[in-house]
Amino acid sequence: MKLFHSPGACSLGIRVLMEEIGAPFETVIVDLKSGEHRQPAYMKLNPKAKVPALLRPDGRLLTEFPVIALWLARQFPEKNLLPDGPEGDIDALELLDYVVSTLHMRGATLAMRPDRFCQDPKGQEEVRKSGREVLTVGFERLEEQLGEKEWFFGHMTIVDMAVFYLVHWQPRYDLPLTPRLKAFHERMMERPAVKRALA
Numbered sequence: 709m710k711l712f713h714s715p716g717a718c719s720l721g722i723r724v725l726m727e728e729i730g731a732p733f734e735t736v737i738v739d740l741k742s743g744e745h746r747q748p749a750y751m752k753l754n755p756k757a758k759v760p761a762l763l764r765p766d767g768r769l770l771t772e773f774p775v776i777a778l779w780l781a782r783q784f785p786e787k788n789l790l791p792d793g794p795e796g797d798i799d800a801l802e803l804l805d806y807v808v809s810t811l812h813m814r815g816a817t818l819a820m821r822p823d824r825f826c827q828d829p830k831g832q833e834e835v836r837k838s839g840r841e842v843l844t845v846g847f848e849r850l851e852e853q854l855g856e857k858e859w860f861f862g863h864m865t866i867v868d869m870a871v872f873y874l875v876h877w878q879p880r881y882d883l884p885l886t887p888r889l890k891a892f893h894e895r896m897m898e899r900p901a902v903k904r905a906l907a
Contacts, residue, residue: 709731709732709734709762709765710734710735711723711733711734711760711761711762712738712753712754712759712760712762712763713735714738714739715737718773718808718812718874719760720872720873720905721869721870721872722762722776722777722869723735723760723905724869724872724901725777726780727900727904728864728899729780729784729787731784738750738759740759745757745759753769754771756771758771762780773808773870774805777804777866777870778797778800778801778866780866781865781866788863789864789865790866791861791862791867792861792863796861800865800866803853803860804866804867807846807867807871807874808870810846811842811846811850812870814842815839815843815846816874816877816880818835818838818842819836819840820839822835822836839881840881840883844883847885847886848886850889851888851889854892855888858892868892871889871892872892872893872902875889875892875893876896878893
């Protein structure tokens with residue numbers, strides 16, 4: 709397996725997931741700041757021009773965080789990375805999609821990069837405010853769902869990897885984490901897989 713990853717991007721969650729799984733893989737760093745993801749070599753591989761992307765051993769390239777995470781969980785069932793129960797896949801994807809599609813894309817992206825959506829400084833503040841409002845509501849929902857558990861579904865799953873990258877971005881959108889999410893982030897930071905991924 710070959711993971712296309714950019715430090716600081718949401719691909720961190722997939723990098724952590726792969727470290728947790730422990731199967732051999734190669735990491736290819738894609739420098740988003742320099743625009744490497746928009747250069748012909750990477751565009752030829754991944755026309756979506758983003759990370760994460762995972763090249764499977766059979767040569768198929770997977771893109772989109774939820775798809776990569778679900779494929780990895782199914783590929784390594786012994787790691788128990790999906791919630792228990794007959795609809796564990798569905799339960800995981802429902803929360804995973806909320807984190808990635810709503811809290812990341814409509815929350816964190818607007819809060820961290822308002823300049824992508826508006827050139828006027830006053831307008832940028834409105835964009836940032838909108839993103840922070842989405843995150844505030846989302847954190848309350850995640851706080852409630854996590855409850856007194858260490859992990860969102862009782863044991864570590866692919867959902868925890870997505871929540872991790874989102875809360876790890878906290879200094880960039882400068883919004884206080886709720887108490888349980890703060891404790892969750894601290895637990896994740898102690899995991900050897902996270903330390904390896906961040907290194």
